[in-house]
Every structure is written in structure tokens, then in C-alpha cells.
Amino acid sequence: MENIKTPVLRVENLAISYKMRKGEVPAVRDVSFEIYRGEALGLVGESGCGKSTVAFGVVNFLDRNGRILNGSILFQGRELRGRSEEELRRLRGNQISMVYQDPLAALNPCLRIGEQLSEVLIVHRGLSKEEAYEKCIEMLKGVYMPDPEAMMLRYPHQLSGGQQQRVVIAIALLNNPALLIMDEPTTALDVTVEAGVLDLIAELRREFDTTILYISHNLGVIAYVSDKVGVMYTGEIVEQASVEDIFLKPMHPYTQALMRCVPKLGESKESSYLPPIPGRVPSPTNLPPGCIFAPRCDHARESCRQKHPELREVVPGHFICCHFAEEIAEAEWQPPEGLVPELTTRGRRENASEPILQAEHVKTYYKQRGKSLISLFGLGKKQYVKAVDDVSFELPKGCTLGIVGESGCGKSTLGKTIVGLESPISGKLEFLGFDILAPVVKRDKRLIKELQMVFQNPDSTLNPSFSVGYQIGRPLRRFRKVSRNQERKEVIRLLNAVRLDASYYNRLPRQLSGGEKQRVALARAIAAHPKLVICDEPTSSLDVSVQAAILNLLLDLQKEYDIAMIFISHDLSVIRFFSDHVAVMYLGKVCEIGPAEAIYSPPYHPYTEALLSAVPIPDPSAEQKRIRLGGMVPSALNPPSGCYFHTRCPRKLGDICEEQDPPRQIAGKEHYIYCHIPLKELCKMEAVVTLAKDTKGNS
Amino acid sequence: MTIGEQAGSPGIATRRSLGQRFRDALAPILASKVALVGLGLVSFWILMAIFAPLMTPYGPLEQDPEAMNLGPSAEHPLGTDRLGRDLWARLIYGARTILVLAPLSVLCALAVGTTLGLVGGYFGGWIDEIVMRILDAIMAFPVILLYLIIIVALGPSAINVVIAITIAGAPGIARLVRSLTLDIRTREYIAAAELRGENPFYVVFVEILPNARGPIIVDAMLRIGYAVFAIGTLGFLGLGLPPPAPDWGSMVAQGRHYIWINPWAVLWPSLAISSLVIGLNLFADGLREETMRYQ
Numbered sequence: 001m002e003n004i005k006t007p008v009l010r011v012e013n014l015a016i017s018y019k020m021r022k023g024e025v026p027a028v029r030d031v032s033f034e035i036y037r038g039e040a041l042g043l044v045g046e047s048g049c050g051k052s053t054v055a056f057g058v059v060n061f062l063d064r065n066g067r068i069l070n071g072s073i074l075f076q077g078r079e080l081r082g083r084s085e086e087e088l089r090r091l092r093g094n095q096i097s098m099v100y101q102d103p104l105a106a107l108n109p110c111l112r113i114g115e116q117l118s119e120v121l122i123v124h125r126g127l128s129k130e131e132a133y134e135k136c137i138e139m140l141k142g143v144y145m146p147d148p149e150a151m152m153l154r155y156p157h158q159l160s161g162g163q164q165q166r167v168v169i170a171i172a173l174l175n176n177p178a179l180l181i182m183d184e185p186t187t188a189l190d191v192t193v194e195a196g197v198l199d200l201i202a203e204l205r206r207e208f209d210t211t212i213l214y215i216s217h218n219l220g221v222i223a224y225v226s227d228k229v230g231v232m233y234t235g236e237i238v239e240q241a242s243v244e245d246i247f248l249k250p251m252h253p254y255t256q257a258l259m260r261c262v263p264k265l266g267e268s269k270e271s272s273y274l275p276p277i278p279g280r281v282p283s284p285t286n287l288p289p290g291c292i293f294a295p296r297c298d299h300a301r302e303s304c305r306q307k308h309p310e311l312r313e314v315v316p317g318h319f320i321c322c323h324f325a326e327e328i329a330e331a332e333w334q335p336p337e338g339l340v341p342e343l344t345t346r347g348r349r350e351n352a353s354e355p356i357l358q359a360e361h362v363k364t365y366y367k368q369r370g371k372s373l374i375s376l377f378g379l380g381k382k383q384y385v386k387a388v389d390d391v392s393f394e395l396p397k398g399c400t401l402g403i404v405g406e407s408g409c410g411k412s413t414l415g416k417t418i419v420g421l422e423s424p425i426s427g428k429l430e431f432l433g434f435d436i437l438a439p440v441v442k443r444d445k446r447l448i449k450e451l452q453m454v455f456q457n458p459d460s461t462l463n464p465s466f467s468v469g470y471q472i473g474r475p476l477r478r479f480r481k482v483s484r485n486q487e488r489k490e491v492i493r494l495l496n497a498v499r500l501d502a503s504y505y506n507r508l509p510r511q512l513s514g515g516e517k518q519r520v521a522l523a524r525a526i527a528a529h530p531k532l533v534i535c536d537e538p539t540s541s542l543d544v545s546v547q548a549a550i551l552n553l554l555l556d557l558q559k560e561y562d563i564a565m566i567f568i569s570h571d572l573s574v575i576r577f578f579s580d581h582v583a584v585m586y587l588g589k590v591c592e593i594g595p596a597e598a599i600y601s602p603p604y605h606p607y608t609e610a611l612l613s614a615v616p617i618p619d620p621s622a623e624q625k626r627i628r629l630g631g632m633v634p635s636a637l638n639p640p641s642g643c644y645f646h647t648r649c650p651r652k653l654g655d656i657c658e659e660q661d662p663p664r665q666i667a668g669k670e671h672y673i674y675c676h677i678p679l680k681e682l683c684k685m686e687a688v689v690t691l692a693k694d695t696k697g698n699s
Numbered sequence: 700m701t702i703g704e705q706a707g708s709p710g711i712a713t714r715r716s717l718g719q720r721f722r723d724a725l726a727p728i729l730a731s732k733v734a735l736v737g738l739g740l741v742s743f744w745i746l747m748a749i750f751a752p753l754m755t756p757y758g759p760l761e762q763d764p765e766a767m768n769l770g771p772s773a774e775h776p777l778g779t780d781r782l783g784r785d786l787w788a789r790l791i792y793g794a795r796t797i798l799v800l801a802p803l804s805v806l807c808a809l810a811v812g813t814t815l816g817l818v819g820g821y822f823g824g825w826i827d828e829i830v831m832r833i834l835d836a837i838m839a840f841p842v843i844l845l846y847l848i849i850i851v852a853l854g855p856s857a858i859n860v861v862i863a864i865t866i867a868g869a870p871g872i873a874r875l876v877r878s879l880t881l882d883i884r885t886r887e888y889i890a891a892a893e894l895r896g897e898n899p900f901y902v903v904f905v906e907i908l909p910n911a912r913g914p915i916i917v918d919a920m921l922r923i924g925y926a927v928f929a930i931g932t933l934g935f936l937g938l939g940l941p942p943p944a945p946d947w948g949s950m951v952a953q954g955r956h957y958i959w960i961n962p963w964a965v966l967w968p969s970l971a972i973s974s975l976v977i978g979l980n981l982f983a984d985g986l987r988e989e990t991m992r993y994q
Contacts, residue, residue: 419894448896455887463888465909478895
């Protein structure tokens with residue numbers, strides 16, 4: 001029936017290129033798709049694959065150096081290419097709306113929310129102020145904004161990230177657009193907030209029958225919001241099908257590889273292996289002559305390298321750009337040889353060994369200057385941001401502790417406190433029996449050597465002015481690991497240890513990709529053979545295929561050098577995969593800590609339960625309980641009394657939660673839950689996630 | 700978007716030859732027409748200054764009582780001044796002093812300003828507070844007044860001109876470098892260096908300074924222009940180089956008395972100053988635009 005209707009958006013053979021200093025860069029080539037009314041098409045792919053360029057190209061909103069070379073864009077049957085700027089402008093506000101990644105950049109910081117909302121109606125619809133106001137209130141209610149009247153009077157900075165994104169979505173929906181383009185709208189948000197926004201998007205589709213072009217790099221999010229999915233790779237769509245087909249029966253080798261390299265919630269390093277995609281994404285200026293994926297494909301044959309495959313319909317409704325899609329779909333994927341025995345040795349060692357790191361009641365507060373006039377002279381009341389508030393744990397030798405929590409929960413501050421970049425105000429912190437409360441400048445050089453850190457941002461982790469070899473060699477010289485004439489050899493050995501070859505020695509950081517930079521940073525961290533490495537979100541700015549490689553590398557290095565690790569991340573699946581023990585943090589406090597498998601199965605702390613229920617799972621058949629946290633995260637400057645989580649807790653008992661600190665309850669061997677709810681009650685909880693394939697759930 | 704990333708295969712050695720590095724460094728200049736025009740003007744004066752004895756048969760101090768206050772002619776291409784000295788000769792010999800003094804004084808200001816800015820920005824706290832308040836106090840003076848006070852106190856000479864420009868220029872550079880340092884300080888490679896227990900001076904001068912060089916170089920180019928201006932002004936006020944020396948500023952000052960008889964004596968040195976300053980500014984602007992464009 002749908003085939004009779006004209007699609008809301010039909011893109012045919014779209015090609016877009018950017019003009020760079022080196023010449024034209026074909027960012028998007030030969031992309032075709034169509035979206036019908038009420039449908040959501042998800043475009044998924046790794047960074048630089050051209051998915052955002054497609055979105056901007058549709059409304060001809062490319063950067064100044066971008067140009068549409070070829071193809072046609074039919075919006076409700078009418079051609080958009082070649083329209084005047086004025087016509088497009090009117091269309092963009094009226095019929096096509098866009099929502100971008102950063103809500104704060106989309107809102108004008110000096111206008112009230114109400115003004116920004118009603119402007120859309122006044123400009124595009126010519127409504128009066130009063131009418132527009134009414135409509136806006138209605139729309140804010142529609143996006144589940146609490147207290148819409150008060151919201152209308154606020155400025156963007158007075159809203160939380162999730163609320164800001166709701167406002168942006170409300171603005172986008174005000175004119176009831178025929179097409180809504182969303183470019184990574186939840187990427188900058190925390191999981192619990194993201195879950196709320198994704199629910200909202202699903203709700204809107206049911207209610208307004210909105211047509212959506214949804215762009216994301218996150219397979220889980222795409223699985224949740226879309227009906228149809230297009231998988232993009234270096235500027236081309238390589239597979240396009242319904243969401244079930246893509247996730248349950250992927251046929252293109254790239255899609256399959258992509259699915260395999262993401263850790264599923266519940267998978268651990270003992271039970272599974274993440275096969276990374278070998279090689280790297282080819283540069284659009286230097287594409288392989290045949291299939292663009294051939295250089296990285298396990299199934300590539302001679303013909304793949306010579307002839308570029310066409311996008312063809314292999315099964316009705318399932319388009320694949322591969323010569324051998326049928327054969328590949330048939331064959332079961334076999335893990336590389338020698339992997340299975342290796343998995344068992346990845347397992348945890350005996351915990352009998354002495355703890356390498358002990359933290360007791362560690363508190364790290366930041367002083368905040370008061371806003372009153374007296375505090376200018378240092379007389380006002382001092383306020384403290386309680387970034388880490390009374391945290392205790394032990395880390396056995398060679399083990400990994402995962403610290404998970406949303407932004408602002410103090411997990412990074414805890415990491416920095418341990419290495420000495422921040423100083424705790426009280427508590428006990430012992431490393432190998434030595435007191436390490438002192439900041440790094442006051443620590444002994446031998447102690448400094450044992451504690452190293454891997455950082456989040458690959459672009460700022462290496463000094464852009466020095467070669468790779470110099471930067472890896474520097475710790476060797478500092479700590480006199482090897483004699484001067486052996487230095488070059490040792491650096492090359494380290495480069496090999498992180499799977500880079502000697503030719504990288506003289507490269508500068510700007511000549512490396514994100515994953516390679518992170519490898520070099522790893523080599524630098526392990527150069528002095530530290531006993532403890534703190535990894536602060538080492539993979540969160542990397543693409544999933546690269547993430548898999550880095551995680552595997554970390555595991556190998558950990559085994560080889562016998563390093564204990566603290567792994568900080570906001571990604572629950574990665575934490576589960578990587579860690580032996582997990583600590584869940586909220587507002588500077590640990591609310592649950594224990595062995596990884598115990599954290600991910602009942603009994604849960606109510607916050608852990610909410611976190612798990614919010615993780616987007618790249619599997620449309622998985623069942624997940626729906627627990628959504630209301631309210632905003634309280635300020636760490638002035639945390640709530642009693643249990644910090646009581647303001648948002650869906651299982652709040654009553655006054656006791658507001659008045660008393662939660663007791664530590666022993667839920668199992670080394671598994672502690674900080675909650676007032678009796679353990680018996682907590683044990684009755686059901687598992688949050690049930691995967692269809694194995695009914696064991698996520699235990 | 701980093702589409703332009705090199706997909707070099709790991710087997711290729713990447714040490715680049717010196718010539719290629721030089722060409723890479725030159726690429727942004729060649730790409731910008733503005734920068735090229737600026738470079739042209741500046742290199743004209745540099746060449747003239749270097750080859751001054753070959754460009755004119757006269758000396759800068761050579762007087763000819765037969766030919767005073769003449770306009771351009773075949774013998775004296777730009778004319779002569781009130782003492783019969785060849786204006787062209789005085790200009791190109793004057794370029795020698797100004798092209799040494801201006802970069803030298805900026806270099807001194809850079810050394811002082813960069814050090815103060817780096818130290819203040821990296822250490823913060825009371826060190827920063829003290830350094831920046833002193834620099835603020837210096838910046839509160841009008842620049843020209845500052846020059847006058849310093850030169851009058853020390854007496855007019857080439858060295859003192861350099862000292863004056865250093866003192867007046869250092870606060871501005873320190874502020875720029877401090878703000879760059881505050882930004883670079885938060886990068887993770889600085890934390891990594893601290894976690895190696897590096898000496899703070901290593902962190903400041905080896906880890907931070909090289910990454911701040913881009914904006915510092917562009918700023919220095921503009922500052923050389925200002926220094927040319929300042930030296931001209933001081934010369935005009937009689938506080939530059941002592942009299943017989945061919946100084947562009949003092950040439951204007953001396954020609955001023957005969958401006959109705961011989962406007963050329965004022966016009967040429969004025970043009971020289973402005974062409975050099977414009978050249979430096981265009982060069983700096985073009986360089987900045989071109990380096991920012993693809994970021």
C-alpha cells in the first residue's frame with residue numbers, strides 16, 4: 001500500500017564533495033534512499049562516513065566548501081536541488097526541521113525559551129503573540145516538560161541537558177514538519193537522559209506520525225528508534241533494510257563486523273571476544289578501485305578488489321552492496337583460530353593476592369568561591385563541590401576495577417585523585433603500602449613510575465609538536481629504564497607491543513588516526529612498566545571498531561605486564577566486558593560495588609537498575625524493563641541529605657531515605673549495596689535486560 | 700571533519716627531507732595573495748638594506764653643497780635633502796638600522812613577555828596575580844608616554860630604543876601567551892607530563908611553548924610593524940638615533956622645516972615607513988587567515 005504513495009523524502013544518487021586544500025574530496029557518493037510518511041530511517045556508520053553530510057545535503061545547508069555534484073532530492077515529490085536560497089529557507093523552517101547534537105549550541109543563550117519557541121510560529125505562521133504562546137505551552141507539554149509556564153520564562157542555561165534537547169525538539173516540531181532530521185540528538189547526553197529523549201521520539205512518532213531521518217553512530221540507539229536502517233561506509237550506503245533484518249540477519253560483511261565488535265550488555269572478557277575490523281577507513285581521496293570495504297574484509301576475493309559492487313536487492317526489502325552477499329549470509333562466522341583457549345586465560349586471577357591499592361573514606365572537594373561580595377575578600381562562607389565523597393574500595397594486584405556513572409558523578413576526579421593530579425582533603429589512600437595522599441609533585445619518583453594514566457581525548461593526549469618516538473622515549477629517559485643507546489630499540493619494541501610498526505617512530509601526532517594516537521598514548525603509559533594504570537574513558541571518543549581493538553590491546557597488555565587497572569567509563573557494556581570488579585558512582589558516592597557479574601544481575605541498587613534499563617541495546621528483540629529517572633541530578637555543591645539518590649529514586653521508601661545515610665548491605669561475596677531497602681526486597685528484583693537468544697539474561 | 704587525513708600505509712618511511720619541510724612551511728604563504736604582497740614589500744626593503752652599497756654610488760652622510768633640496772633627477776633618483784645628501788642613499792641605509800632595531804626589540808619583548816606569560820599562566824595563584832598586576836600597571840600608561848619617559852631617562856641611543864620597546868611591548872605579549880598557556884595547560888599531554896614527575900620548567904618550555912608558537916609568530920609579525928612605527932616616532936621626536944645617522948623618523952623631522960620648498964624629503968621617508976609597516980601587517984594577516992582557514 002505504501003508503494004502507491006509518494007515518499008516524503010526520496011534521495012537518488014546523491015553525490016557531495018568538499019573542496020579542501022588538496023583538492024575535491026568526494027564525501028558522499030551515489031546515496032539513494034526514500035522515507036515514507038510516519039517512517040524513521042536510521043543512518044548509521046562510523047565517523048567520517050558521510051552521514052551528517054547527507055543530512056546537510058538534503059536541505060542544502062552544507063559548509064561553504066561543500067557542493068552537491070549529482071543526484072536528485074525529491075521532497076514530497078518536488079525537486080529541492082536548484083531552489084533559491086529564499087525558498088529553501090522557508091522550507092527549512094516550515095516543512096523540514098533539524099535537531100543537532102549539541103542542544104546548547106542550537107539555542108540562543110540570551111533569549112528566553114518562550115521567545116525562541118514562539119518566534120518559529122510568529123515568523124513562519126504569522127500567528128499573534130498570544131496564540132503562539134498558547135501553542136508553545138501545548139508543545140512543551142507534548143514533549144513532557146515539567147511546568148511549561150515557568151519554562152517559557154527561563155534561559156537555556158537554566159535547563160538541564162535533557163530539557164534543552166526537549167526544547168530543541170519542541171521547536172523542531174512546532175510547525176508540524178513533514179520531515180524531521182535528527183543528527184546525533186542524544187550523543188551528548190547521559191544514558192538515563194538519552195533514554196528519556198529516545199522514549200519521547202518514539203512517542204512523537206506514534207502521536208504526530210512524524211517522518212524522521214535519524215543519524216547516529218550508536219547501533220543501540222538506531223535499533224531503538226528506526227524502522228529502516230541504512231549502514232554507511234566511507235560515503236556510500238552498503239546495506240539497507242528493515243531494522244530487524246539489519247540487526248538479526250546482517251548480510252554485508254561490514255555490518256556484520258560492526259555488530260560483532262560492540263560488546264553486548266552482559267558479555268564479559270572471559271566469555272567473548274570482540275573482533276576488531278582490521279585496517280582503517282580509506283581516505284575519500286584515495287579509494288580502493290573495487291569494493292570500498294575489500295581491503296578490510298575477511299571474505300574479499302580477487303573480484304572484490306577489481307569491480308565495485310552495486311547496491312542490489314538480495315532479499316525483498318534488503319539491499320546490499322556486496323558481490324557475495326548470499327554466500328556470506330549463509331556462512332556462520334568463525335572466530336579466528338587460537339582464540340578460544342586464549343579466552344579462558346583472560347579470566348580473573350585469584351583474589352588472594354594482596355591489594356595493590358586501598359582507598360578508605362577518600363574525599364576530594366573543590367573549593368568554590370561564594371558569589372556574595374564579602375567572599376571576594378575571603379570572608380564569606382566557603383562552599384565545596386563534593387566531587388568524591390567518602391569512597392572506599394580495594395583493588396587486588398593485576399585486576400581491573402571498572403568505575404561507571406553518569407557525567408558529574410566524580411569518577412574522573414577519583415581517578416585523578418589516585419594518580420595525584422588532585423589532592424583529597426581526607427581519607428586514606430595506600431598504594432603498595434605507601435601513602436599516596438600527596439599530590440604528584442611531592443611524590444617519590446619511584447612511586448610516580450608505578451602509577452600511570454591513559455586519557456580520554458586522543459587529540460589532546462599527545463603533544464602535537466613532538467614525534468611519536470620522542471614521546472614514548474621520554475618516560476624511558478625520565479625513569480632510566482634503559483641505557484641511552486638502547487632507547488630507540490625499546491621504543492620500537494613498545495610500538496610493536498601496541499601493534500604499530502617501527503615506521504611510526506618519526507611520525508607526528510597529526511599524521512595518526514584517533515585509534516593510533518590512543519595506542520601511542522598506551523605505549524607511553526606502559527613504557528616505565530607501571531603497576532597500576534588508570535584508564536579514563538580511553539575508548540569513548542573512538543569508533544566502535546577501533547574501540548574493540550583498543551580494548552583487546554588493553555587486555556593483552558594487562559596480561560603481559562601484569563598491570564592492575566582502573567577503568568573509568570560511562571558505557572555499561574564496555575565496563576561489564578572489561579572489568580573484574582565494578583563500582584557504580586552517583587554524585588561522588590559509590591552506591592554499589594562488587595564483582596562485575598553480580599552488579600549486572602539482581603539484587604541491584606535502584607540506581608544501577610535504572611542505568612541498566614536505559615542502555616540502548618543493538619538488538620530489537622531484546623526485552624528491557626523501562627525505568628526512567630525523573631528530575632535533575634542535584635548539584636554536588638549542595639547534595640541532598642540522607643541518601644543522595646532519594647530525589648530521583650523510583651523505589652524510595654520514605655523519610656528514612658531523606659534523613660539517614662544508607663547503610664552498607666552485604667549482598668554477596670565482596671558485593672556491597674548502599675541502600676535502605678532491605679536486602680530481601682532487593683533480591684526480589686527481576687533482571688532488567690533479557691536477550692531473546694539466551695534466556696539466561698544478563699547474568 | 701578530518702577527511703583529508705593521510706591514509707599512508709605503515710611501510711612508508713615518513714622522515715621528510717629538509718626541502719619538503721621548507722616547502723610545507725611556505726605553503727600557507729604562497730596560498731594567500733595578501734601574504735604574498737606583504738612578503739614582497741618586506742623583502743624589497745630587506746634586499747635594499749643588504750645590498751645598500753651596490754644600490755647607490757652615494758654614502759648616507761655624504762653632503763653636496765652644490766645640490767641642496769633638489770627634486771628627483773637622473774643623478775639623485777629621489778632627490779636630495781637640505782644638506783645635499785642623497786635621499787635614496789639615506790633611505791636604504793636607514794632601512795639597515797630600522798630592520799635590525801625593530802626585529803631585535805620585538806625579539807627582546809618576546810623573550811620577556813613569553814616567559815612572564817608562561818610562568819603566570821602555568822603556575823597560577825599568587826605568582827600569576829603579582830606578574831599580571833605589574834604588567835597591568837605598565838599597560839595603564841599611554842605607550843608613547845612610556846617611550847618618552849624611558850628614553851628621556853636613559854638618553855637617546857639604539858640600545859635604549861630597544862629597551863623602551865621591550866618594556867612597552869612585553870605586557871601585551873605576556874597577556875597573549877598567558878591566555879594560550881591557560882588553554883594548553885588543560886590538555887591531557889600536560890597531565891601526562893606531570894604524571895612523569897617532570898620539572899615544571901620542562902613542562903612550561905618544552906611541552907607548552909612549542910604549541911603556542913603559531914599565534915605568537917603572527918603576533919610578533921604585527922609587533923615588528925608597530926616597532927617600525929615606534930622607532931619612526933621616536934626619531935621624529937628627536938629621541939631616536941643621534942643626528943647624522945640616516946633614521947627614517949628623523950629624516951621626516953628634518954625635512955619638515957622645508958616642506959614647502961622640498962616636499963620630497965618628507966614624502967619618501969614617510970612612504971618608506973608606511974610601506975614597510977603595511978607589508979608586515981599584510982604578511983601577518985595573510986598568514987593568520989591562511990592558517991585558520993582549514994581548521
